[in-house]
Amino acid sequence: MSSKVTHITSAAQFDGLLKSSKVVIADFFATWCGPCKMIAPVFEKIATQLGRENAVTFVKIDTDAQKDIASKYSIRVMPTFLLFRDGTEIERVQGADPRKLESLVTKVALEAHTAGGGAGEGSSGASSGGPLWNGASLPRGYSDITDNVEVLRTELLNVDDAAAGGVRVLFAPGKPSGKSEALSAGAADWVESDTDEQLMLFIPLQTNAKLHTLQITSHATEDAARPQLIKLYSNSPHNLGFDEAEDTLATQEITIKPTDWNDQATASIPLKFVKFQNITSLVVFVVSAEDGAEKVRLDRVRLIGEAGEKREMGKLEKIGDEQPE
Structure with a gap:
């Protein structure tokens, strides 16, 4: 137990x-x-x-x-x-x-x-039961569709469990604390890489989606820097290994410049919309950190775009048992 x-x-x-x-x-x-x-x-x-x-x-x-x-x-x-x-x-x-x-x-x-x-500060984007915090404004005509993430199936490789939280904190609805002191894995609301600066994040969706923008919030500290080079892979059925990602052509490759980060420690990354029209999953590969740092930190990840109808989920052969009389 x-x-x-x-x-x-x-x-x-x-x-x-x-x-x-x-x-x-x-x-x-x-x-x-x-x-x-x-x-x-x-x-x-x-x-x-x-x-x-x-x-x-x-x-x-x-x-x-x-x-x-x-x-x-x-x-x-x-x-x-x-x-x-x-x-x-x-x-x-x-x-x-x-x-x-x-x-x-x-x-x-x-x-x-x-x-x-209480609810996080900031704006827009609807989640189940309340507003999501966004570290940057939303593009006109699009909404925050992060609540379509299948949280249980998300996966993060090379995360330092002792220094930060688990993968699910990345999609938490509230404003990140921005704290820098070491906390237990159950208390921290950010993630950090472990053995080097690379992270591999698998984000499965409950719907087919059109993705317009990826928003990443990262509060840099003395121990962990913001991401710099990121590669995105669309519609993978599972998380990629680091070697597999290096051998796979990315759907889009982005270099985040220091000027891309706003005063909320958030970068809004525009996606090549024509390549992200029918998305069921997204792999975010953080290849390197700013200034050649050995560790990278992520606080929040938000998906901005349009969500379609939820897919018909496969049912278990027997989803439950009736209680005996």
Whole structure:
């Protein structure tokens, strides 16, 4: 069991957490439920990355052991995930479908930011349930479509887990802290490279999209610099390895100049629009850092463009089990 997940042993304990924690995410499961076991590692991974003491709490509730709680919230399908804010249910996902749980993750990320002190500053771009912070203005006629990122499938290679946060902080809705002091992996809201200055970021999308601009926010520090040379690869089914990227023709190659960074530490990178018309994924390869630095830092990544209709996601053969009578 992840240390970030609390196992509920009584109704009083659960009621207490609903009162003490701003956000609570509950996994209602049963020990006899195969799909519950299948999705459990996904839930625990999310909890490890997004759980915050007294702010965002992840719990598991055995419906056989806690029948009163299951009855109170009308749990009929295993597993069922409930999202609470200030003790009130605001979202429900039924079944062991990682794609459905993905939609809850986006909501959790927003609620986690709200629990930490309110919505981010800045403008525009809609995310599930609230505004996204943008470090630069949006091109006329286009919107922030970062909420179409499949957060659970994002992947970052060569990240220093000890010095910074995980890949999901790059798509967090709020304004980055810009802090420079070393923090634990669970507290930092930026990422840094590990063994050298290169990073490889895989961004899968829930929709086919037209990408117009890539916005990157990077607060340079003494230990980590801003990215300089970036290569983009469209529609890869998976993340590229560093050797594979070197041998693959990039869809676009960009050198970010010092003058491209604004006072919000954000660079707006215009894309060759004709090459980014039907995008299902994007790989961002940070090849080098400014001034030949040995480490590079990323705080936020925003996708600007137009999102199409969400693709029909593949369904599991059995997404859940009915609770026995």
